[in-house]
Amino acid sequence: xxxxxxxxxxxxxxxxxxNLANAxxxxxxxxxxxxxxxxxxxxxxxxxxxxxxxxxxxTIGGKWAQKHRFSHTLTAGLILIMLSxxxxxxxxxxxxxxxxxxxxxxxxxxxxxxxxxxxINSLNQIVSSGESRSLFxxxxxxxxxxxxIIAPLIASxxxxxxxxxxxxxxxIFKIVLVIYAFIALLSTRLKARSSTQSFSVLKRLxxxxxxxxxxxxxxxxxxxxxxxxxxxxxxxxxxxxxxxxSLYSQLQAVFAVLTVLAYRWVSRAMRRNNRMRFYQxxxxxxxxxxxxLVLFPSLAGALYYGVVNAVATPMYANPYSIIMMNxxxxxxxxxxxxxxxxxxxxxxxxxRCLGMTMIVLCYLVLSExxxxxxxxxxxxxxxxxxxxxxxxxxxxxxxxxRRSLIL
Numbered sequence: 360x361x362x363x364x365x366x367x368x369x370x371x372x373x374x375x376x377x378n379l380a381n382a383x384x385x386x387x388x389x390x391x392x393x394x395x396x397x398x399x400x401x402x403x404x405x406x407x408x409x410x411x412x413x414x415x416x417x418t419i420g421g422k423w424a425q426k427h428r429f430s431h432t433l434t435a436g437l438i439l440i441m442l443s444x445x446x447x448x449x450x451x452x453x454x455x456x457x458x459x460x461x462x463x464x465x466x467x468x469x470x471x472x473x474x475x476x477x478x479i480n481s482l483n484q485i486v487s488s489g490e491s492r493s494l495f496x497x498x499x500x501x502x503x504x505x506x507x508i509i510a511p512l513i514a515s516x517x518x519x520x521x522x523x524x525x526x527x528x529x530x531i532f533k534i535v536l537v538i539y540a541f542i543a544l545l546s547t548r549l550k551a552r553s554s555t556q557s558f559s560v561l562k563r564l565x566x567x568x569x570x571x572x573x574x575x576x577x578x579x580x581x582x583x584x585x586x587x588x589x590x591x592x593x594x595x596x597x598x599x600x601x602x603x604x605s606l607y608s609q610l611q612a613v614f615a616v617l618t619v620l621a622y623r624w625v626s627r628a629m630r631r632n633n634r635m636r637f638y639q640x641x642x643x644x645x646x647x648x649x650x651x652l653v654l655f656p657s658l659a660g661a662l663y664y665g666v667v668n669a670v671a672t673p674m675y676a677n678p679y680s681i682i683m684m685n686x687x688x689x690x691x692x693x694x695x696x697x698x699x700x701x702x703x704x705x706x707x708x709x710x711r712c713l714g715m716t717m718i719v720l721c722y723l724v725l726s727e728x729x730x731x732x733x734x735x736x737x738x739x740x741x742x743x744x745x746x747x748x749x750x751x752x753x754x755x756x757x758x759x760x761r762r763s764l765i766l
């Protein structure tokens with residue numbers, strides 16, 4: 360198996376440290392806002408606003424990186440994310456009096472994350488090769504989840520020794536600031552750059568060939584279920600612990616350990632010839648995890664979700680990512696693939712936003728007790744729909760290849 364390049368290792372480190380800082384800030388961001396708003400619907404709209412800004416700032420970041428470097432767009436994104444955290448801490452109990460302030464947080468976060476994820480997703484695509492991509496993605500998953508184990512333990516430890524929760528949050532924010540600054544410094548060591556070749560995102564949004572049509576449809580379907588993991592699933596687990604921050608942090612750490620082990624197993628066991636079987640099994644398991652969580656909103660339901668989601672995530676996410684990244688790489692010789700990265704992330708954002716919109720619509724037309732189970736079950740079915748579509752596409756493509764060889 361091909362060893363990873365220096366740029367690949369550096370991008371893995373950037374992913375890891377960002378995930379560490381993001382997981383530490385998330386200890387109080389979503390739960391902190393939810394504690395003031397008390398509404399899953401408001402938090403769903405918060406997610407729609409946040410994710411809805413991604414496509415615009417993907418495009419801004421892509422054009423910016425073309426003239427300068429990805430380290431510039433990455434650093435600008437981190438600064439906006441830091442400003443959103445500062446706004447949350449300064450607003451404090453104003454969220455209770457003015458719940459709409461959460462949408463200002465969503466806007467700042469969405470702009471920052473749009474620039475950051477444009478940078479890191481483009482770098483993931485550019486620095487990895489077909490030979491090392493499976494190992495590269497598995498190592499990202501392992502290191503990201505190692506940081507997810509450490510983050511809640513550090514955050515809960517800081518809060519427990521601080522004079523108050525707010526003082527603890529400020530201390531966490533200071534550490535997050537240092538980590539973000541360190542990430543910006545790491546990014547300056549990357550040699551990979553964006554192509555100077557001009558590109559049109561609007562052109563790439565068109566589904567103008569069979570492979571690209573398959574990729575974007577799969578990405579949209581992937582985003583529908585992925586919408587649940589952005590905010591809602593974590594809040595449902597939090598509710599299942601009866602609002603115990605320490606138990607919530609401990610569960611998150613345990614789930615992260617299981618995810619690390621699962622990524623390690625998948626990196627060793629999954630090969631090209633069995634990739635679709637992993638994809639199929641993972642889709643069923645990952646769909647069941649959120650269905651059980653919403654139907655059984657207890658500690659047992661939360662444990663089922665966490666364990667099954669941990670095992671299924673690399674089984675489902677790795678095949679999807681490998682298929683998409685390999686497909687985008689096919690276009691790299693003829694065009695600037697940053698446009699395709701942006702188009703892919705735009706379709707993913709559309710799927711995520713529609714998933715969150717489904718929750719809001721169900722809230723408007725169904726009863727208080729029915730809207731959440733119905734919406735979550737509907738969104739949870741999309742991994743199986745996605746993999747059924749992928750299986751059909753790959754069978755037809757392989758059959759066409761066999762026929763062409765015979766002829």
